[in-house]
Amino acid sequence: MTPPPAKKRPTIDDVARVAGVSRGTVSRVLTGGHWVSPDASAAVTAAIAETGYRVNPHARSLATSKANSVAFLLTESYERLFDDPNFAILLRGASTALAQSDIPLVLLMAGNEAEQRRATEFITGGHVDGVLLVSSHQGRQDFLPEISRAGVPAISCGIPLGFERKIGYVAADDFSGAQEMVRYLRSIGRTRIGTVAGPQDTSGGLSRLRGYRDELGDDVVEDRIAYGDYGFASGERAMHELLERAPDIDAVFVGNDLMARGAIKAIESTGRRVPEDIAVGGFDDSPAALDGSPTITTMRQPFERISQEMVRLLLAAIAGEATAAMTIPTQLVRRESA
Amino acid sequence: MTPPPAKKRPTIDDVARVAGVSRGTVSRVLTGGHWVSPDASAAVTAAIAETGYRVNPHARSLATSKANSVAFLLTESYERLFDDPNFAILLRGASTALAQSDIPLVLLMAGNEAEQRRATEFITGGHVDGVLLVSSHQGRQDFLPEISRAGVPAISCGIPLGFERKIGYVAADDFSGAQEMVRYLRSIGRTRIGTVAGPQDTSGGLSRLRGYRDELGDDVVEDRIAYGDYGFASGERAMHELLERAPDIDAVFVGNDLMARGAIKAIESTGRRVPEDIAVGGFDDSPAALDGSPTITTMRQPFERISQEMVRLLLAAIAGEATAAMTIPTQLVRRESA
DNA sequence: CTGAAAGCGCTTACAG
DNA sequence: CTGAAAGCGCTTACAG
Structure with missing residues (x-):
């Protein structure tokens, strides 16, 4: 019944006093409410509301040695x-x-x-x-x-x-995803499929290239493989490289959507069209796949x-x-x- | 000299024991090192290194009632x-x-x-x-x-x-920034300048539109104003709207770069060219200004x-x-x- | 189911 | 400059 101290934040003691129980009991309802009688629980809940009590996270962490973050x-x-x-x-x-x-x-x-x-x-x-x-x-x-x-x-x-x-x-599943994209590109009639692979010190970059190679099997042509760092500019650069080395490619699987955007810019800058002349497949289904023209066919990562x-x-x-x-x-x- | 307890993390007491000083002294060097003799300070520093002591953030926060975050x-x-x-x-x-x-x-x-x-x-x-x-x-x-x-x-x-x-x-300074962009568009010879404004319940959207109006003064034409929500799609939509209502505009100031990308897509989809037919100015200097074609002239927000x-x-x-x-x-x- | 008590690991006046 | 002591606000065996 005693009103909580003026300025300070109410502590567990204030709640205990108002509820007419011990500090331990308050703590018990705070930490799950087990082993507390309905009456006590109700009194504590009411006291918490009345005092505006909030648990002090630092005190709790110190006592439990858990950070809760x-x-x-x-x-x-x-x-x-x-x-x-x-x-x-x-x-x-x-x-x-x-x-x-x-x-x-x-x-x-x-x-x-x-x-x-x-x-x-x-x-x-x-x-x-x-x-x-x-x-x-x-x-x-x-x-x-x-x-x-x-x-x-x-x-x-x-x-x-x-x-x-x-x-x-x-x-x-980067590996299977890459396989599926290559399979798709083949299914729409493309036969000379290149790739702009991501960084080879990342599991994604590695596995997607592996999937590409695996799906293509004997049809892999090393000249049709270039590398980027997942950034827009690197996709543009790598695509230019590819167009130089293997000008006859009719499709490219790009390691992520952002590089795919860059690749599209490179392709169009040579007067070729996407997808008519070169089909482009990306990876991620990130906003980059949607924000631009053309929108990008891609593998969605959940x-x-x-x-x-x-x-x-x-x-x-x-x-x-x-x-x-x-x-x-x-x-x-x-x-x-x- | 006593080795710290086996499994547990060393505490300030362990440090004090090893350094041969009191807990208070250790705390003093921890919290700034003032009011501590060079000797004591050195001993504590050494003891900290020896024990691998790290302050417990929760204990400190409880004592100081500062979260440090x-x-x-x-x-x-x-x-x-x-x-x-x-x-x-x-x-x-x-x-x-x-x-x-x-x-x-x-x-x-x-x-x-x-x-x-x-x-x-x-x-x-x-x-x-x-x-x-x-x-x-x-x-x-x-x-x-x-x-x-x-x-x-x-x-x-x-x-x-x-x-x-x-x-x-x-x-x-959104207001002045918008003014400057409009001034620039005029300086390159554009006379019918529209705008795709951002959301009017944001200070940026509000102030940039205000700057546009202020700079244009008597030249403001309400039909040349459309609104978006800062998203790509909304820029595209608003631009289509503008092209319908005011097909003769030769420039557009767009409230942010992402909407500007959308606006460019809309403009090009009608067969017009950027910047030849319609110049586009953005705002932000975000990656969207760079990642795409053409790159976007914009106001850099620092x-x-x-x-x-x-x-x-x-x-x-x-x-x-x-x-x-x-x-x-x-x-x-x-x-x-x- | 409940209270009294110890303990979590630090900081900070207070004396000296 | 330094130590002893109180205090920060909670949790958790321990008895009962």
């Missing part, structure tokens, strides 16, 4: 980051999935080594209970051993090259699903379950470019 | 979010600037009302010391009063419509600068300084579209 660690060069909407989609998906469990997302951007050190420091320092790893490039993962040594669970987006067996991951599964696996790992790896199928989306 | 609150529909790279750039800028002070960024995405409630709860719950507000649309800010009532400092990106006087902000200043003002506000508002000039970037 998760890190989203992005180790990617900044250029890629802004160019590539996939990251934003992953971020949203993860944030939303975590919100369901009332767990905030701490965003850690570590594009260079100094930032990676800082991020590692932060993660192993007890600020978070686990980490969602989004770092496509190999070699940007020197911190992985340190994190796992510290016992902080982590789940990777895409196969963590070199750590496949050490940390869990969720990846799109990023919402991927981020959801990542969160699910991470939460499970934090709860002590064994980690796991999963692969999720991609889906052909037909549009104007092929 | 800052929220980045994004209240924007998800579609916009992925379409618009500006958010990513702001995010990066803020993250980098905060990292300098060793302050992590907690990302809060609140696209709908339920998420906003949750975010407000989180912010006023003591999880963070301040918030960077990125929410262009008015009406998405019902939570502002509650946050300021809780005494949590906030700095807005762009003018917080309806709260101009209550919370600090950093905004690009987002790195904006995010830096936001962080600076927020940190100052957290430190108890009075809040402030600042406006930063934009810059014309000439490319192919005009």
